[in-house]
Amino acid sequence: MADITQESANKMFGGWQKVFSHDSKELKCKMKFGVYIPPQAESGPVPIVYWLSGLTCTEQNFVTKAGAQQYAAKHGFLVVAPDTSPRGCNIEGEEDGWDFGTGAGFYVDATEEKWKLNYRMCSYVTKELPQIIAANFKVDSDKSAIMGHSMGGHGALICALKNPGQYKSVSAFAPICNPINCPWGVKAFTGYLGESNKEAWKEYDACELIKKYNGPPLEILVDQGKADNFLTQGQLLPDNLVSACAASGVPVVMRMQEDYDHSYFFMATFMEDHFNHHAKFLN
Numbered sequence: 001m002a003d004i005t006q007e008s009a010n011k012m013f014g015g016w017q018k019v020f021s022h023d024s025k026e027l028k029c030k031m032k033f034g035v036y037i038p039p040q041a042e043s044g045p046v047p048i049v050y051w052l053s054g055l056t057c058t059e060q061n062f063v064t065k066a067g068a069q070q071y072a073a074k075h076g077f078l079v080v081a082p083d084t085s086p087r088g089c090n091i092e093g094e095e096d097g098w099d100f101g102t103g104a105g106f107y108v109d110a111t112e113e114k115w116k117l118n119y120r121m122c123s124y125v126t127k128e129l130p131q132i133i134a135a136n137f138k139v140d141s142d143k144s145a146i147m148g149h150s151m152g153g154h155g156a157l158i159c160a161l162k163n164p165g166q167y168k169s170v171s172a173f174a175p176i177c178n179p180i181n182c183p184w185g186v187k188a189f190t191g192y193l194g195e196s197n198k199e200a201w202k203e204y205d206a207c208e209l210i211k212k213y214n215g216p217p218l219e220i221l222v223d224q225g226k227a228d229n230f231l232t233q234g235q236l237l238p239d240n241l242v243s244a245c246a247a248s249g250v251p252v253v254m255r256m257q258e259d260y261d262h263s264y265f266f267m268a269t270f271m272e273d274h275f276n277h278h279a280k281f282l283n
C-alpha cells in the first residue's frame with residue numbers, strides 16, 4: 001500500500017471495516033478516511049460508493065452509526081467515508097463554531113486567503129481520494145457512486161453535478177439543497193468564497209448546478225425526515241431542489257418521511273434503499 005497507514009481493522013459481514021490515515025496533498029494536513037472492503041473484493045475489482053458526512057462529523061459517524069456495511073457486503077461495494085474538513089491547520093477562527101471551519105468544510109475549494117491553502121474539500125473528494133482508492137484497493141473506478149447527509153448530501157449532489165460521468169449515481173439524506181439561500185450555506189460560502197463573489201457561490205449550489213447540468217442522465221434519490229429540526233429552520237430547502245430538477249428535466253425522487261428526524265437513526269432506516277438505488281447503476 002502506498003502512502004496510507006492502517007489505523008484500525010474490524011471484520012464485519014464477511015469483509016473488513018478499516019480506517020486509514022494519510023498526508024493529504026490537497027489539504028496539507030493528515031486526514032483519516034473509513035473504507036469498508038466487501039468480501040467480493042477478494043476475487044476481483046468492485047464498485048465504489050463514496051459517503052460524505054454532515055456538520056461536526058469525522059469519518060467515524062458513518063462507520064459506527066449508519067449500518068451500511070451489511071448492504072455494501074450484499075452488493076459488493078467498497079464504501080469510502082472521508083472526514084468532513086481539514087484538521088489541525090492552526091487557522092485563526094478554525095475552531096470557533098460547529099458550522100464553519102473544523103468539521104464543516106462544505107465540500108468547496110476555498111478562495112479566501114485564510115482558508116484557500118487547506119480548505120479544498122471539493123478537490124480532495126473528487127480528485128485526490130479517488131486516486132488513493134484506485135492505487136490501494138481492488139476497485140473498478142469507472143463504477144463509482146456518491147451519497148451523503150446534510151452538508152454531505154449537498155457535497156454528494158455538487159460533486160456529481162460538477163463532474164458529469166464520474167459518478168454513475170447519486171443520493172442524499174436531508175441534503176442542504178440550496179446553500180446560497182440558507183443560513184448555514186451563506187455563512188460557509190461567505191467565509192470560504194468571499195462575500196461578494198456570488199457567481200462563485202453558484203458553482204457549489206445544487207439548485208444552480210442542475211440548471212446547467214449537461215451530462216449523462218442522473219436519477220437523484222433523496223430521503224428527508226418531516227420531523228427534522230433543520231428542515232423547519234429553513235436550512236435544507238428540499239422544495240427548491242424539486243423545483244430546480246423539474247425545471248431542468250433531471251429526475252429526482254424526494255421521499256418525505258413522516259416523524260423521522262435528522263439523525264443516523266433516520267438514515268439507518270432507509271440506508272438499504274439507497275444501496276439498492278446505487279446497485280441499479282453500478283451493477
Ligand SMILES: N[C@@H](CCC(=O)N[C@@H](CS)C(=O)NCC(=O)O)C(=O)O
Binds near residue numbers: 053055056057264
Ligand atoms: N451541532 C449540532 C448539530 C450537528 C448535527 O446534527 N450534525 C449532523 C450532521 S448536520 C450529524 O450527523 N451529527 C453527528 C451524529 O449525529 O453522529 C449539535 O451538535 O447538536
